[in-house]
Amino acid sequence: MEAKAEEEARIKAQLEAKAKALEEARIKAVEEARIKAEASKAKAKAEEEARLAALEEARLKAEAEKARAKVEEEARLAALEEARIKAEAKAKALEEEERARLKAIDEAAKALEAEEAQLQAEAAALAAELEEAKAQKEEEERRLAEARALEEAKQSAMEAELEQMEFELARMEAEEATLQAQTEALARENALLAELASAEDTAEKEAALLEMQAEAMRAKNEQLLQLAEVMAAEEEAAKKRAEVEKEVAAAAEAARAAAQADAQRLAEEVAQAKRDAEAQAKQAEADRIRAEEEAATEAARLRREAEAAAQAAQEEARAVAAAAAEAEDRELQELRERMEQLERERQALISEQEQMIAMEKQAAMESAVLDAVESSESADFEAEQAAQAAQAAAEAAAEQAVEKLRMQREERYRKTAKAQAEARRGASLANNSTTNMDNCMSWTGGGLNAGCTHQIVYNKKYMEGMEQYLELIMHVGFDGWTNNNMEVPMYPLPKDDPVRRQSWELEHGPGDWWTCTLDIPPTAVMCDFVFSGGGNLFDNNLGEDYHTQVSGGLSINELEEGIYHKLKEGKAERDRELDEQCYRSTVARQLRMAGLGKKKDGAEEALDGRLKRVAKFLRVEPSNPVAGQEVTVLYYPAHTPLKHDNQIYVCGGWNRCRHTETVRLEMAKQDDGWYSLTLQVPPDAYMLDFDIMNRQGRDSNGRHGMVDNNYKKGYHVPISGSTATEKLLHVVNVAVELAPVAKVGGMGDVVTALSRAVQDEGHRVDVIVPKFDCLRYQYIDDLHRVEDFQHDNVTIGVWKGIVEGLEITFLDPENGMFEHGCIYGRGDDHIRFRFFAHAAASFIRLMGARREQADIVHAHDWQGAPGMWGDLLT
Incomplete structure (x- = not known):
């Protein structure tokens, strides 16, 4: 006993010494931490002051730089504006100069028109002179006629002379015709001169030409006068008739030669003047066009330069402003980062202080922790071994599940391929086959072969009304219209096409034959086709379509194999994703079954979710109340509709307000603004239900007070350890939409939101939807196939x-x-x-047979309600 007492005293002394040492170490550590904290605080304060000074200096520098940049930017914008104004002025001056030049050209054209009018007036005067000359000529003829009459009366010998005079008169008429021709040539020349009026420098040449013409006319008149004088001389001196005849003949010959020479020279001068005028007009037009083009080019160049200068100025201004803003943002960002760094340092200092305070508690718990560590390491090792074994088992089960899924998928693909192959082959063999119809259509090579190209001809006149259309289309499909449907344009069969020699109808018949070529697929056994010309007019062989047997196609087994591989290749990516999802989901499910990664049930998740949403103004202590113990309700009205009230009441009850005990008590206000109320939980309570109000009942006027009832849903807190249990419901939703995996309209959102709300209340919720191939599988977790059942002779996975x-x-x-x-x-x-809907009803019955009976079935909208109503009520 004494030894035991000594041992206990020794252990007690050791513990006291150890405790004293720990206390001294703690006090020393706290003092060192305090000194260190004060030093750090002083250092931080100095650094903060230096940083604030630097920030102020940086701010002032940034403001000065910003002001300088603003002044430079304003000066640069002013210079750009001045350049723009100068460019616009220059462009305007060039435009005014071009207008003046065009105006001068218009005035010159008007002057040419005036000169043309003057020339026309002169030509009219010349025509009048010609008329006067003609009148004089007629007068001379009259006098000569009188002289001939007198001479015939006096002397018969003068007949020969008279005959000669008649000859002279004929000559004069010829000259008159010559003068008339010259007058017409002058008129034509005036017309030519009118065409040449656009030339700027032809006025002098035209005046000279008219003067020469007038001189020629005067020469002609003088010749006529000379001729008249010769005739008078012949009357007075008959004896000199021969001489006069010779002189007249010579004079006439000279006059004719001179007239011809003058006419030829005048024609050459007119032609030369015309050529000169045309050349000058072309040159003037070319000069005008070139001047306009040069002016337009120069104006466009100046406008481009001005626009480029303005755009460059704007871009430069934007760049400068962006650079200034970026620099300012960087400085602000650096300031914010520095502030954050200081805040982190302050928090670190606070954390250090808290850690030093916590060291006191840590020292007292060291021995307990050391003992716990030893036992924890052993438990962790065992748990790790169990987790590894569970992981290996889960992976093995996942591989088996994936293999089973693959086998089921292969079997389904085989069934689908066989059904499609039989459908296609059956549809193709059920049709009547033909390669030729008289005066309608014909395959040029006879029968069709799989994998080859064939030509067909069709008589457009065979179908009444088809000729009114400019096009002809052949609509083609294969194997009962189940494969490679397409439209092939046709074109008229050429007259020299060798195909026409194969048939009398094609070569000599009255038909309108069109043709096209067609590639036959190697898998086809029947070609199906009709013709259309446009609109809704079709030649479909009186509703039976046209069909031609194809030789050399695949057998039904080969066709089935091809369809199978096509299905498998088309869904390879999707199947790979399903395999991965099946693997992951199986592993997760096996681990959950082994007790690893266990999730909270619906009630726990609902409670956590509600408490998180309302934690800033409502909470309970403890967070998981126990039946038979106390629970405190804490409420912070500053964040609720009751923020202006000083009296706060809790009104409610227990077990969905079905319990005999009710709650109508006022809450006590605390110093921090929270209100509290402590309640004794009945032993048979499994739920606390309440609202928050600013009065217990009605006021003197019979009115209720302000109520915070969680948007009419109330506040509900689950209680554990109750002697009574709440019956939870099994709710099944049947729908064809579910957000976000199969959403088209609002029904998908409603189904998801309603199901989650019911589940949040702790009830079991199942949702049944079709497995569309267009589901958004990225939003589905733990997807796996669990079973199959039969409905209406169809296997449903x-x-x-x-x-x-x-x-x-x-x-x-x-x-x-x-x-x-x-x-x-x-x-x-x-x-x-x-x-x-009927399949979902069968599955719900199957669940009931497995004692998973649904309490509520909610069939949504017209897609599920009618079938579900009929099935579940019968």
Whole structure:
């Protein structure tokens, strides 16, 4: 006993010494931390003052730099504006100069028009002179006639002389005709001169030409006078008739030669003047066009230069402003970072102080912690071994699940390929085949061979009304219109096409034959086709279509194999994603079953979610109340509709307000602005339900007070350890939309939101939707196939997955009803969704047989409600 007492005293002394040493160490550490904190605080204060001074200096420098940049920018903008004004003035001056030059050209044209009018007037005067000369000539003829009459009366011998005079008169008429021709030539020359009026320097030449013409006319008149004098001399001296005849003949010959020479010279001068005028007009027009082009080019160049200068100035201004703003942003960012750094340092100092305070508690718990560590290491090692074993088992199970999924998928692809091959082959063999129809159509080479190119001809006149269209289209498909449907344009068969010699109808018949070539697929056994000319006019062989057998196509087994590989290749990426999802989901499910990574149930998640949302103004202590113990409700009205009230009440009860005890008590206000109320939880309570009010009941006027009832949902706090349990519901939602994996309209949002709200209340929720091939699989977690069942002689795969925290059941029928790349819009939606509703009802019955009976089935909208109503009530 004494030894034991001594041992206890020794241990006690050791513990006291150790405690004293720890206390001294703690005091020393606290003092060192205080000194260090004060030094750090002084240092931080000095650094903060230096930083603030530097920031102020940087701010002043930035403001000065900003002001300088602003002044420079204003000066540069002023210079750019001045350059723009100068460029606009220069462009305007060039435009005015061009207008003046064009105006001068217009005035010159008007002057030429005036000169043309003057020349026309002179030509009219010359015509009048010609008329006067003609009148004089007629007068001379009259006098000569009188002289001839007198001479015939006096002397018969004068007959010969008279005959000679008649000859002279004929000559004069010839000269008159010559003068008339000259007058007409003068008129033509005036017309030519009118065409040459646009030339600027032809006025002098035209005046000289007219003067020469007038001189020629005067010469002609003088010749006429000389001729008259000769005739008078012949009357007076008959004896000298021969001489006079000779002189007259010589004079006439000379006059004719001179007239011809004058006419030839005048024609040459007119032609030369015309050529000169044309050349000058072309040169003037070219000069005008060149001047206009040069002026336009110069004006455009000046405008481009001005615009480029203005744009460059704007870009430079924007660059300068952006650089200044960027520099200012960088400085502000540096200031913010420095402030954040100082804040972090301050928080670090506070944390150090808190750590020093915590060291006191840590020292007292050291021995307990050391003992706990030893036991914890052993437990961690065992847990790690168990986790590794569970991981290996989960991975093995996942590989088996993926292999099973692959086998099921292969079997489904085989069934689908076989069904499609039989459908295509059956549809093709059910049609009547022909390679030629008289006066209608014909394949030029006879029968069709798979994998080859063939030519067809068609008589456009065969179908009444087809000729009114300018085009002809051949609509082609294969194997009962189930493969490679297309439209092939046709064109008229050429007259020299060798195909025409193969048939009398093609070469000599009255038909309008058109043709085209067609590539036959190697898998085809029947070619199906019709013709159309435009609009809604079709030649479809009186509703039976045209069909031609194809030789050498694939057998049904080869066709089935090809369809199978095409299906497999087309969905390879999707199948790979499904395999990965199946693997991940199986591993996660196996780990959960092994107790690793266990999730909270619906009630716990609902409670956590509600407490997080309202934590800033409402909480309970403890956070998980226990039946038979106390619970304190804390409320902070400053963040609620009751922020102006001083009296706050809790009004409610227990167990969804079905309990006999009720709560109507006033809360006590605390110093920090919170209100509190402590309640004793009944032993049989599993839920606390309440609202917050500013009075217990009605006032003197019978009115209720202000209520905070969580938007009419109330506040509900689950209680653990109750002797009574709340019956939770099993709710099943049946719909064809579910946000975000299969959303078209608002129904998808409603289904997801409603299901989550019910689940948040702690109830079990299942959602049943079709497994469309266009689902957004990236939003589905833990997707895996769990089972199959039969409905209406169709195998339906049942898949499970998690979407937005909800457990979703996807129904995947093997008849392909939901493998069309869309949710709505195929024209058979009522058929597909009625089938889905009946299949969902069969699955719900299957759940009931497994004691998973649904309490509530919510069939959404017209897609699910009619079929569900009929199935579940019968």
